[in-house]
Amino acid sequence: MSNRLQLNPNRLFSPDPTIRQIATELYDSIKGLPIVSPHGHTDPAWFANNNAFSNPTELLIQPDHYVFRMLYSQGIRLEALGLGNSKEAQLVDPEAVWQIFAENYYLFRGTPSRMWMDYVFAEVFKIDVALDAHTASHYYQVIAQSLQQEQFRPRALFDRFNIEVIATTENPLDKLQHHQKIAESDWTGKVLTAYRPDNVLDPEQADFAEQIGKLSDISGETTTDYQGYLNALQNRREYFKRHGATSTDHGHLTPFTANLSDAQASKLYDKAMLGQVSAEECELFRGHMLSKMADMSVEDGLVMQIHPGCYRNHNKEVFAGFGRDKGADLPMPTEYVKNLKALMDKHGNNPDLQVILFTLDETTYSRELAPLAGHYPSLKLGPAWWFHDSPEGMKRFRQQTMETAGFYNTVGFNDDTRAFMSIPARHDVARRIDAGFLAELVADHRLRLEEAHELAVDLTYNLVKKAYKL
Amino acid sequence: MSNRLQLNPNRLFSPDPTIRQIATELYDSIKGLPIVSPHGHTDPAWFANNNAFSNPTELLIQPDHYVFRMLYSQGIRLEALGLGNSKEAQLVDPEAVWQIFAENYYLFRGTPSRMWMDYVFAEVFKIDVALDAHTASHYYQVIAQSLQQEQFRPRALFDRFNIEVIATTENPLDKLQHHQKIAESDWTGKVLTAYRPDNVLDPEQADFAEQIGKLSDISGETTTDYQGYLNALQNRREYFKRHGATSTDHGHLTPFTANLSDAQASKLYDKAMLGQVSAEECELFRGHMLSKMADMSVEDGLVMQIHPGCYRNHNKEVFAGFGRDKGADLPMPTEYVKNLKALMDKHGNNPDLQVILFTLDETTYSRELAPLAGHYPSLKLGPAWWFHDSPEGMKRFRQQTMETAGFYNTVGFNDDTRAFMSIPARHDVARRIDAGFLAELVADHRLRLEEAHELAVDLTYNLVKKAYKL
Amino acid sequence: MSNRLQLNPNRLFSPDPTIRQIATELYDSIKGLPIVSPHGHTDPAWFANNNAFSNPTELLIQPDHYVFRMLYSQGIRLEALGLGNSKEAQLVDPEAVWQIFAENYYLFRGTPSRMWMDYVFAEVFKIDVALDAHTASHYYQVIAQSLQQEQFRPRALFDRFNIEVIATTENPLDKLQHHQKIAESDWTGKVLTAYRPDNVLDPEQADFAEQIGKLSDISGETTTDYQGYLNALQNRREYFKRHGATSTDHGHLTPFTANLSDAQASKLYDKAMLGQVSAEECELFRGHMLSKMADMSVEDGLVMQIHPGCYRNHNKEVFAGFGRDKGADLPMPTEYVKNLKALMDKHGNNPDLQVILFTLDETTYSRELAPLAGHYPSLKLGPAWWFHDSPEGMKRFRQQTMETAGFYNTVGFNDDTRAFMSIPARHDVARRIDAGFLAELVADHRLRLEEAHELAVDLTYNLVKKAYKL
Structure with a gap:
């Protein structure tokens, strides 16, 4: 759980x-x-x-060098995060990137990124379960849906x-x-x-x-x-x-x-x-x-x-x-x-x-x-x-x-x-x-x-x- | 006391x-x-x-540069600690070196050496009095005897x-x-x-x-x-x-x-x-x-x-x-x-x-x-x-x-x-x-x-x- | 108050x-x-x-570079503090300098100067109100009068x-x-x-x-x-x-x-x-x-x-x-x-x-x-x-x-x-x-x-x- x-x-x-x-x-x-x-x-x-902002990955992961540098430091390729202009990057499913992020969210323990992200999840998107491999999809849906709403413009x-x-x-x-x-x-x-x-x-x-x-x-x-x-x-x-x-x-x-x-x-x-x-x-x-x-x-x-x-x-x-x-x-x-x-x-x-x-x-x-x-x-x-x-x-x-x-x-x-x-x-x-x-x-x-x-x-x-x- | x-x-x-x-x-x-x-x-x-390890001084003082550098910094000559190949060093009584160490043990207050040493004394050699000029000899005997035992090899x-x-x-x-x-x-x-x-x-x-x-x-x-x-x-x-x-x-x-x-x-x-x-x-x-x-x-x-x-x-x-x-x-x-x-x-x-x-x-x-x-x-x-x-x-x-x-x-x-x-x-x-x-x-x-x-x-x-x- | x-x-x-x-x-x-x-x-x-020391300003402000550097860093001119040999500096009223100091005493919050000064005021001069714009004159009088006494030589x-x-x-x-x-x-x-x-x-x-x-x-x-x-x-x-x-x-x-x-x-x-x-x-x-x-x-x-x-x-x-x-x-x-x-x-x-x-x-x-x-x-x-x-x-x-x-x-x-x-x-x-x-x-x-x-x-x-x- x-x-x-x-x-x-x-x-x-x-x-x-x-x-x-x-x-x-x-x-x-x-x-x-x-x-x-x-x-x-x-x-x-x-x-x-x-x-409207496009999707959770494009909003919260791909522009944030604090986030992807940590993932990269642990051997996760930037292409797999949809960065760069390679074919692989272009074809990456944003939700798959989100899943990688969620599975590796433990890497951010003790970092300010973790604190900022948790605040965004809890305060901006009103999510009440912690991000991990199991909740990744729930997160993605909640955030994606929110972004379609007027009040998230x-x-x-x-x-x-x-x-x-x-x-x-x-x-x-x-x-x-x-x-x-x-x-x-x-x-x-x-x-x-x-x-x-x-x-x-x-x-x-x-x-x-x-x-x-x-x-x-x-x-x-x-x-x-x-x-x-x-x-x-x-x-x-x-x-x-x-x-x-x-x-x-x-x-x-x-x-x-x-x-x-x-x-x-x-x-x-x-x-x-x-x-x-x-x-x-x-x-x-x-x-x-x-x-x-x-x-x-x-x-x-x-x-x-x-x-x-x-x-x-x-x-x-x-x-x-x-x-x-x-x-x-x-x-x-x-x-x-x-x-x-x-x-x-x-x-x-x-x-x-x-x-x-x-x-x-x-x-x-x-x-x-x-x-x-x-x-x-x-x-x-x-x-x-x-x-x-x-x-x-x-x-x-x-x-x-x-x-x-x-x-x-x-x-x-x-x-x-x-x-x-x-x-x-x-x-x-x-x-x-x-x-x-x-x-x-x-x-x-x-x-x-x-x-x-x-x-x-x-x-x-x-x-x-x-x-x-x- | x-x-x-x-x-x-x-x-x-x-x-x-x-x-x-x-x-x-x-x-x-x-x-x-x-x-x-x-x-x-x-x-x-x-x-x-x-x-078997030889004696307390040869085991705990003479190879430990953390220990003898502190003693040296306070004017104690390395020869007196039995270091080097001089005649004086060779003739030094290991127990006399131990006595010098004990008398100057207060110098290590606040240093990790003190913490490590106390742990060794208490946990490895089961000594229950603090090291000082008066207990130096007791320490030397206890450690020296321990080192002769099979379980200290x-x-x-x-x-x-x-x-x-x-x-x-x-x-x-x-x-x-x-x-x-x-x-x-x-x-x-x-x-x-x-x-x-x-x-x-x-x-x-x-x-x-x-x-x-x-x-x-x-x-x-x-x-x-x-x-x-x-x-x-x-x-x-x-x-x-x-x-x-x-x-x-x-x-x-x-x-x-x-x-x-x-x-x-x-x-x-x-x-x-x-x-x-x-x-x-x-x-x-x-x-x-x-x-x-x-x-x-x-x-x-x-x-x-x-x-x-x-x-x-x-x-x-x-x-x-x-x-x-x-x-x-x-x-x-x-x-x-x-x-x-x-x-x-x-x-x-x-x-x-x-x-x-x-x-x-x-x-x-x-x-x-x-x-x-x-x-x-x-x-x-x-x-x-x-x-x-x-x-x-x-x-x-x-x-x-x-x-x-x-x-x-x-x-x-x-x-x-x-x-x-x-x-x-x-x-x-x-x-x-x-x-x-x-x-x-x-x-x-x-x-x-x-x-x-x-x-x-x-x-x-x-x-x-x-x-x-x- | x-x-x-x-x-x-x-x-x-x-x-x-x-x-x-x-x-x-x-x-x-x-x-x-x-x-x-x-x-x-x-x-x-x-x-x-x-x-006898001359006056509060000459004693406590003008010789103390910790004090006037802070005032200077906030745009207060050294001449206005009576420093230097300019005519302006020479003509400055020491009590006016003290008033400037008092009005800007909040700048020293968190600095050692504040702690030292408060100690001097309380312990040496026995003052019991905090220094600010309103108490500046009281301070000046108390300190000036004290300095005239034998026990402040x-x-x-x-x-x-x-x-x-x-x-x-x-x-x-x-x-x-x-x-x-x-x-x-x-x-x-x-x-x-x-x-x-x-x-x-x-x-x-x-x-x-x-x-x-x-x-x-x-x-x-x-x-x-x-x-x-x-x-x-x-x-x-x-x-x-x-x-x-x-x-x-x-x-x-x-x-x-x-x-x-x-x-x-x-x-x-x-x-x-x-x-x-x-x-x-x-x-x-x-x-x-x-x-x-x-x-x-x-x-x-x-x-x-x-x-x-x-x-x-x-x-x-x-x-x-x-x-x-x-x-x-x-x-x-x-x-x-x-x-x-x-x-x-x-x-x-x-x-x-x-x-x-x-x-x-x-x-x-x-x-x-x-x-x-x-x-x-x-x-x-x-x-x-x-x-x-x-x-x-x-x-x-x-x-x-x-x-x-x-x-x-x-x-x-x-x-x-x-x-x-x-x-x-x-x-x-x-x-x-x-x-x-x-x-x-x-x-x-x-x-x-x-x-x-x-x-x-x-x-x-x-x-x-x-x-x-x-």
Whole structure:
């Protein structure tokens, strides 16, 4: 017989009665606050077109690299999960994929994916048995049928999830027509874009010149020289701002920054356009352009997010066969103090510039990030990111940043996800972990209870609104 | 008056009543499972010859670098402990060494050595007073007398310790005559070897060519060229397999891997044999050979263990006077994502290859190792190793790997020890820490109790058998 | 209405009743022990002259970089806090600064500064309402009035704080006239100096030759050549010893050490004096001189402290406008195993040399520092330092060093502060954290209660006296 699926109301709270009681009280006061999602990867087309989601597998498994990377790590082929363009993948029955997932659901024990999924099953789809090989088919039917209903369409879920505002992420070549359509619709959901120019800042990409050509087309600026290129980037920032963007996002390999002279930058740009740049020159160009993005942020007020330190597409074979975002991105050691020096020299003391730092290298929390954010007016710390967006990861983030940066140099929670269904689950985990963390500080008398109450609301709602200018 | 020695049945469990009760229940279900010890450094001669162990000092102090490094760090000379070949060392009375150990036993407070030792004293030798200056002599007598008894001989202890299988570690030049003798005896204890070829893969050693000469002798292969060298290595792998080996072990300085062409490798090999290789070329050769070992593993099915990141024999004077393994090996920062790239390019996606990664650099748990093992089918994570084989170290390992790699990309416990007496103690600590860790996940509702029960058995018994093909 | 300010007697202890009871018992046995402060930055002039402290702002805010860096990070200008020499800063009303501090006191929630400050307010100034915008003026009056009283003068506080001995830190060019004056006074407070020669060991400073000139003047040694330079350094060490110094302190960028020949060192010195050294040569010279300092310590018995890994004055603008120690010092990744090799080769095995290692890079605790200190007789570990001198930081220090280095390769607590008022608060936090940490080990049966009692006294009092030869 299969087990019941029941979300315990005390989940993620310490079993210690003193802590649990305080945590529950704090959590109760924030659990109903609207979701503010300032950074993520949902598809604006969902909200623009409001079509029904197709089926459980296409919705919950195939786009979720957390899920299929774990299955893959245990020897399950990606083709068998319907990924990629092979004939096998195309012919796979979605329900068969779901069955594989169910049979291997035990692999996720202890992972955040398991917690998020169980929340989606129980709260969104009202399923009350645990997922396993025997209940797989029941799950598939219930979810598939639900998705056909009006109240499971994207806009209805957006409202039901109590999302106050969500930001998607687009590159400067995007026309933002979905955002346009949403704006012109009678639906009141707030879906913003964010400006992510990696593809037009990185000369190491093979098609860099081609991308810049497209940038010229879409911006109407001549990008044959460096100044025109800057104008084009700025032009697109303005366009994104008009479509609601309040932030930019930068996924560079390192947080290296540099301040080149116009002449130096111009020369590098010309070489980049000819594809004649060394790896070192590429890093220099990216570092310079990150600093340039800060210049533009000082002007136009867009908040900068820096998400560095990820070795993308590490798995050659998987990349060749299945493309990017297939669970083969891997963190690397990341250095901030020296790398950010040029940017800090230029704008570090400007309290009007807002730069939000993220990391996949947790060693930098106490060593570099908290000390940096605890000093420079322009710097704030983004929440525990990606692999570290998890109960233990979030606890480490707080334990290792609070004492030097305080709470007020952090910016609340980001779900950073393309898994729309899981957004309430992810925010719920963050709220529980923060409530539990604050409860511990109250229980050992580092905070007064009323301070913890104020902090709980700040960490859930106020700080993110302020930091992202929402 | 001396204190009582009593192992508390709740040791290492949280005092929180909820957690403790669950931990106790989980622990009770696994404490009696047989010991599977897939990697370690016990001496096969013990089991082949089954001679009585000599005396307490020679058994418990002199071979244990955890013990004498702590004494040494506090100014106690190694000669005074009977280590080395000096006249002073040779003349030292073993009981005097024991007395020094007892007088300084307080230094081990909070260390795993203390926990292991107390377990050995209480459980193996049934001593019921704590070790201190006053009880030293009592201890010495009790242990010395015990060792003369039949039931304290290696084979009897092996059976009493409920060891299902143990692997020792030998280099390819070893004739494995002890394993042969065990196999031919009527004793049923399962003592396997493991293939550790560091001494014939590292051209940075002064006597590399000499080692290769011996490799030729023992394998019967001509090792004057690279292909012959590969044949010899393969030949010895086969020989080790016939003596029960299911794994290889690689203690390289870094986990660097490289895929050279045969021509390049051949040229490097020739230079290495002439002693004309630079430090860089040595690293390149080792990296290439690590990848070659993976090629061979794909063929013969031996599981690969990689134990990198240790600066061996850091203390010049101690090395000169006392040789290797004298507590002067020191961890270094270790990088995996880039270093393993070549190996992953070649075999990363092969679920039939099993590569088990270890580290002495805990920063890599959440940053590199869990993300790697949570993606590549060929990779699994070995348990907390060496300095980190300790209660706090094991907790960090679980806390920092579980959320990304899950439990099922780990391989259970390794005792990795030459301290035979302590093997049950070490496995007991691991079982307690895992039971306690799972209990916390049950107590805060991240796992259901029946899942924790299943995991407890998997972490203790099933995963290690599967990963090491035992 | 403002909140009450009340220090809970159980603060920083786990709410678990078992742990809390043991922690309380341990803490009660050590809370009254005298304060031994072997390393810090109080001003000896305070104790020499025994003048009243001026006002709350000048005493508690303006010299405390923990405090103003947090305010600065949130956009409050340093001039508005009265820092720097600008007209604005000079004209600022100290009470207005206090008001800013009070209004922003919520920023410090969860930081050690908050805990220290509350202790100072409640215990030293007997204030019973919490600091906020409304109570700011009350605070200012109470503190200002107190400071006028005899019992708030430096010597009276020193006695009231139960300080057995305190060390200040001076550079070799200091005449130590304040220490002289204290020694000649009838006051019995023990105020020692410590020898910090960074300014005369670092040729990367622009005014190096000038500093060396002054070193010649004060020592009476001719420093035109390397041997004379060594003589001058030694001469000043002797002078410092005569004024009570038992230790030296070295704040190098890295813990790099080198053993140059006299000829090599002499040549480097000559180039340094001419300002003709590259960055690499500067590092080599510093590394050599660190090793030379060890040579001298072997002779004169001064304990060496090494405080590496800090990027000083990272904020160009703040440094230009406000000078050093303005909260813009940032930790960097630090490596010990290779860097200390030269020093260890020379003196590592000498148990009469005492080298105390500190770090701002917590990743080195379990990876490098505990393994080093758990082996080399000359090495001990200093406590959690600077950004990590905090409840969570101290717990991590113990959790990550205890199992490999034990407790007895550590040296008790350092307050390392110029904030005199906070010294009892800082020692109190350390005692509470150690009591709580030991209580956990007793509660899960890793230590017997009587061992924890002994350790509590050792960690608070005995180890620091022994390590610093006090």
